[in-house]
Amino acid sequence: MATTYATVTWDQLHRDARLLAETLIPRGPFKGIVAVTRGGLIPAAIIAREIDCRLIETISVVTYDEEHQGKPQVVKAPVAAGDGEGFLIIDDLVDSGVTAQVVRQLLPKALFACLYAKPSGKPLTDMFVVEVPQETWVLFPWDTAPLFIPPLARKAETAG
Ligand SMILES: O=P(O)(O)OC[C@H]1O[C@H](OP(=O)(O)OP(=O)(O)O)[C@H](O)[C@@H]1O
Numbered sequence: 001m002a003t004t005y006a007t008v009t010w011d012q013l014h015r016d017a018r019l020l021a022e023t024l025i026p027r028g029p030f031k032g033i034v035a036v037t038r039g040g041l042i043p044a045a046i047i048a049r050e051i052d053c054r055l056i057e058t059i060s061v062v063t064y065d066e067e068h069q070g071k072p073q074v075v076k077a078p079v080a081a082g083d084g085e086g087f088l089i090i091d092d093l094v095d096s097g098v099t100a101q102v103v104r105q106l107l108p109k110a111l112f113a114c115l116y117a118k119p120s121g122k123p124l125t126d127m128f129v130v131e132v133p134q135e136t137w138v139l140f141p142w143d144t145a146p147l148f149i150p151p152l153a154r155k156a157e158t159a160g
């Protein structure tokens with residue numbers, strides 16, 4: 001199936017992160033947050049502010065596409081979070097669920113929350129805000145830039 005794109009603006013991301021924080025409050029308080037770098041860093045910062053949490057640890061998992069067939073590599077372990085008890089894991093999104101699976105294995109007692117979830121990754125989350133179709137590629141604000149688009153009339157002129 002052809003890939004479609006879903007553009008998320010800074011405003012939308014901020015709203016969705018605040019919505020997630022609201023649903024997380026009754027599940028807390030948390031000892032700390034583990035942000036899944038890099039995509040989880042900005043959502044984690046927004047959520048940390050809302051739930052008043054100042055201890056932020058990170059985990060970095062590098063995954064490879066099917067073509068490269070590599071095993072996911074943990075290039076930074078979340079040592080301050082132990083087995084995850086009392087910790088909250090934040091990522092921007094789950095897609096295949098591979099990243100979430102690796103993270104959960106290392107932090108089995110932590111709660112896993114993300115902003116966006118595709119069907120394959122959804123079962124690996126404890127909480128998410130918006131479901132996105134599997135074939136949709138989410139474009140985050142840090143992936144995109146505003147672009148000049150010529151007026152329609154000028155486009156018609158050049159098309160002859
Ligand atoms: O469920 P999955 O198929 O594993 O995909 C989800 C992961 O992919 C993206 O990270 P990416 O590995 O692209 O790295 P980044 O966060 O450093 O950009 C995203 O931020 C999630 O962490």
Ligand SMILES: Nc1nc2[nH]cnc2c(=O)[nH]1
Nearest residue numbers: 095136137138139140143
């Ligand atoms: N930006 C972005 N990164 C991803 N990594 C895995 N799926 C996605 C996606 O939909 N968007």
Ligand SMILES: [Mg+2]
Nearest residue numbers: 037038039040
């Ligand atoms: Mg990521």
